[in-house]
Amino acid sequence: MTRILLIVGGGIAAYKACELIRLLRRRGYAVRCVMTEGASHFVTPMTLAALSEDQVYTSLWDLKDEAEMGHIQLSRQADLIVIAPATADLLARMAGGIADDLATTLLLATDTPVLAAPAMNVRMWQHAATVRNVAQLRADGITILEPDAGAMACGEFGPGRLPEPDAIAAAVDRMLAPRATPLAGRHVLVTAGPTHEAIDPVRYIANRSSGRQGFAIAGALADLGAAVTLVAGPLTLATPAGVRRVDVVSAADMAAAVERALPADAAVMVAAVADWRVAAAPQKVKKGDAPPALTLTENVDILATLAHGALRPRLVVGFAAETERVVERAIAKRLRKNADWIVANDVSGDVFGGDANTVHLATADGVEHWERMAKDAVARRLAQRIADTLAGA
Numbered sequence: 257m258t259r260i261l262l263i264v265g266g267g268i269a270a271y272k273a274c275e276l277i278r279l280l281r282r283r284g285y286a287v288r289c290v291m292t293e294g295a296s297h298f299v300t301p302m303t304l305a306a307l308s309e310d311q312v313y314t315s316l317w318d319l320k321d322e323a324e325m326g327h328i329q330l331s332r333q334a335d336l337i338v339i340a341p342a343t344a345d346l347l348a349r350m351a352g353g354i355a356d357d358l359a360t361t362l363l364l365a366t367d368t369p370v371l372a373a374p375a376m377n378v379r380m381w382q383h384a385a386t387v388r389n390v391a392q393l394r395a396d397g398i399t400i401l402e403p404d405a406g407a408m409a410c411g412e413f414g415p416g417r418l419p420e421p422d423a424i425a426a427a428v429d430r431m432l433a434p435r436a437t438p439l440a441g442r443h444v445l446v447t448a449g450p451t452h453e454a455i456d457p458v459r460y461i462a463n464r465s466s467g468r469q470g471f472a473i474a475g476a477l478a479d480l481g482a483a484v485t486l487v488a489g490p491l492t493l494a495t496p497a498g499v500r501r502v503d504v505v506s507a508a509d510m511a512a513a514v515e516r517a518l519p520a521d522a523a524v525m526v527a528a529v530a531d532w533r534v535a536a537a538p539q540k541v542k543k544g545d546a547p548p549a550l551t552l553t554e555n556v557d558i559l560a561t562l563a564h565g566a567l568r569p570r571l572v573v574g575f576a577a578e579t580e581r582v583v584e585r586a587i588a589k590r591l592r593k594n595a596d597w598i599v600a601n602d603v604s605g606d607v608f609g610g611d612a613n614t615v616h617l618a619t620a621d622g623v624e625h626w627e628r629m630a631k632d633a634v635a636r637r638l639a640q641r642i643a644d645t646l647a648g649a
């Protein structure tokens with residue numbers, strides 16, 4: 257039987273944990289509850305014990321429990337830990353690695369996947385400290401649901417309400433569903449982000465690439481079981497789970513890192529590689545009478561070199577950023593660079609740094625127009641397509 261450890265935090269939404277236990281049990285999960293001290297002011301251990309038909313754990317210092325069931329064991333026996341409601345205080349203590357009660361101690365002692373459903377006042381949710389803590393916890397691999405927006409118990413309005421119990425239960429189902437890993441045993445190379453081309457030791461030429469689409473693709477490929485090497489230009493984005501990252505600065509560094517990462521079954525070249533480099537001055541260029549003239553030299557085309565090379569991956573995917581004649585240019589680029597597919601981005605809108613993307617996929621069979629969707633959704637669809645193609649060939 258799949259076991260869920262439910263941590264109930266101290267907030268007015270704790271009463272919804274009762275309904276959540278009922279829904280989870282109806283789905284066939286075994287549920288064991290841990291309450292924080294604050295939670296016991298909103299619901300009683302007796303209620304949770306009756307609904308879960310199991311003992312409820314509240315204190316780190318209950319020696320009888322430590323003898324029967326240590327807090328480490330408590331978390332390790334679970335297939336998933338769910339925190340509902342996850343209060344601002346609980347999230348802050350988790351983000352800081354603090355273990356000062358039973359709930360936070362077992363969260364620190366576990367490597368079981370964790371799903372947190374936050375609930376708090378809207379200002380608390382939007383406070384810089386909470387925003388920082390949520391970002392940190394997500395980077396640490398914890399799944400945090402977005403709270404619902406609406407009228408709150410405290411009379412204010414906005415995001416901060418606990419997601420409905422059936423939405424939390426659906427998220428539990430998703431996290432526990434056996435993952436399909438059609439790319440297991442495949443190595444996929446991804447490039448992402450901008451490159452920086454030095455003018456002198458302090459200045460460089462760059463571009464506006466945020467790297468988000470490339471990082472999302474690397475993450476989506478890893479989710480499907482691929483061994484992913486992500487060659488990333490200068491960026492501070494968090495590395496997606498399960499991805500091997502190689503940081504580079506210039507186009508020449510990126511070309512060398514790509515070559516070292518071969519062989520690969522597929523390559524997805526998302527990086528906005530600088531087309532030109534400057535013959536960099538060894539010392540800082542000083543202001544003089546006239547501005548200096550920069551002499552640009554063309555960089556090696558990493559995608560074209562790879563696609564024409566002896567170690568060409570079976571599937572080579574290039575990206576194209578265009579503001580006009582998007583499709584026509586994608587078709588030409590595919591042939592010129594010997595790529596199998598070109599994913600053409602229409603960058604005439606707010607694609608750089610934005611969440612959504614409108615892409616067209618040019619393949620040997622023609623051009624597909626994908627509807628505008630989140631960059632994560634583009635990544636998942638492309639990763640699945642790559643998996644299907646490698647499986648079919």
Ligand code: CTP
Nearest residue numbers: 525526527529555556557558559574575576577
């Ligand atoms: N690319 C590369 N190495 C380069 C330049 C580009 O690998 N030196 C790859 C990019 O990662 C991307 C594709 O080639 O997959 C983009 O091609 P590019 O010719 O640079 O197209 P755009 O920059 O989109 O447009 P333009 O044709 O205007 O240069």
